[in-house]
Amino acid sequence: MSAGGLPRDTAASVAQAVLLEGVSKSFRSGKGSRTEALRDVTLSVPEGKFVTLLGPSGCGKTTLLRIVDGLIAPDIGRVEVYGSAPRPGPDIGLVFQSFRLIPWLTAQANVEFALRSLALSRPDRQAQAHEYLGLVGLTGFAQAYPAELSGGMKQRVALARALACEPRILLMDEPFASIDAQTRELMQVELMRLWARRKSAVLFVTHSVDEAIVLSDQIVLLGPRPGRVVESLDVDLDRPRWAYDTRSDARYVELRRYLSARMRDLVLADPQSEFFQREPTSTETAAPENEPTASGR
Numbered sequence: 676m677s678a679g680g681l682p683r684d685t686a687a688s689v690a691q692a693v694l695l696e697g698v699s700k701s702f703r704s705g706k707g708s709r710t711e712a713l714r715d716v717t718l719s720v721p722e723g724k725f726v727t728l729l730g731p732s733g734c735g736k737t738t739l740l741r742i743v744d745g746l747i748a749p750d751i752g753r754v755e756v757y758g759s760a761p762r763p764g765p766d767i768g769l770v771f772q773s774f775r776l777i778p779w780l781t782a783q784a785n786v787e788f789a790l791r792s793l794a795l796s797r798p799d800r801q802a803q804a805h806e807y808l809g810l811v812g813l814t815g816f817a818q819a820y821p822a823e824l825s826g827g828m829k830q831r832v833a834l835a836r837a838l839a840c841e842p843r844i845l846l847m848d849e850p851f852a853s854i855d856a857q858t859r860e861l862m863q864v865e866l867m868r869l870w871a872r873r874k875s876a877v878l879f880v881t882h883s884v885d886e887a888i889v890l891s892d893q894i895v896l897l898g899p900r901p902g903r904v905v906e907s908l909d910v911d912l913d914r915p916r917w918a919y920d921t922r923s924d925a926r927y928v929e930l931r932r933y934l935s936a937r938m939r940d941l942v943l944a945d946p947q948s949e950f951f952q953r954e955p956t957s958t959e960t961a962a963p964e965n966e967p968t969a970s971g972r
């Protein structure tokens with residue numbers, strides 16, 4: 676099914692789903708001060724690839740997603756989604772940490788509501804919503820309201836809602852951050868399974884090193900405010916990765932150690948970080964001289 680919106684015939688020859696070149700963005704507060712959220716960001720999401728933005732709090736990850744979705748414009752720089760200026764629409768699926776379900780609609784109606792912008796008849800909308808709720812294992816809860824669902828189930832509805840439009844790009848902003856650890860791992864498996872069906876381009880945001888490694892083809896590490904790309908690395912682990920074995924894979928362990936150290940250094944390097952401003956404890960001041968560094972790769 677075609678979701679409409681972006682020109683599909685020309686898109687076939689475009690290798691990059693998303694392209695950002697030299698993107699900078701600042702916000703002005705009411706008192707006239709300026710927050711520089713992103714500085715000179717260049718990155719791309721190849722068609723069919725799963726790319727994750729990993730970085731400390733406040734480094735501009737959400738701002739970057741909103742720019743790709745066309746909700747806000749950069750101050751300078753070039754942004755293209757399949758070769759065109761970005762604009763919100765059914766070709767771009769969004770999944771947020773806070774679910775954003777409509778509380779007075781059932782799970783089925785929430786998914787159908789997202790499909791209203793597509794040229795589908797009502798019975799087709801109903802059938803498509805039903806199909807996608809089935810894909811996330813919620814057929815039995817189609818008539819439940821959000822308040823009657825657990826956090827994991829709500830996020831599965833949100834995932835069904837985004838995927839039901841069959842977007843060419845999925846933008847996911849810390850979608851599993853408010854879900855308990857066990858459900859989060861199951862949701863990662865679920866997402867991988869669904870993504871493998873169609874392989875849309877995904878731009879995923881997380882603070883979690885483990886989540887980034889398990890899910891991604893490529894991880895883009897963003898530095899602290901103003902956010903900028905400090906490193907981009909390919910995750911060369913075999914798929915599927917949901918076997919528990921993945922976590923004992925030597926390459927996984929190596930990547931995890933490296934990225935965790937990089938993240939810690941980026942958080943501590945942020946002059947606005949609360950960790951930077953607090954007094955060191957007596958144990959920290961007595962840290963051993965051979966403290967490990969992140970440069971061991």
Ligand SMILES: Nc1ncnc2c1ncn2[C@@H]1O[C@H](COP(=O)(O)OP(=O)(O)OP(=O)(O)O)[C@@H](O)[C@H]1O
Nearest residue numbers: 702703710711712731732733734735736737738739
């Ligand atoms: N509309 C806005 N007006 C003013 N400042 C903003 C606005 N949106 C974002 N910012 C500021 O821009 C910076 C980047 O914010 P953003 O939410 O993109 O970061 P983030 O990496 O997604 O953060 P987190 O990981 O904590 O969710 C922050 O300092 C934030 O306060």
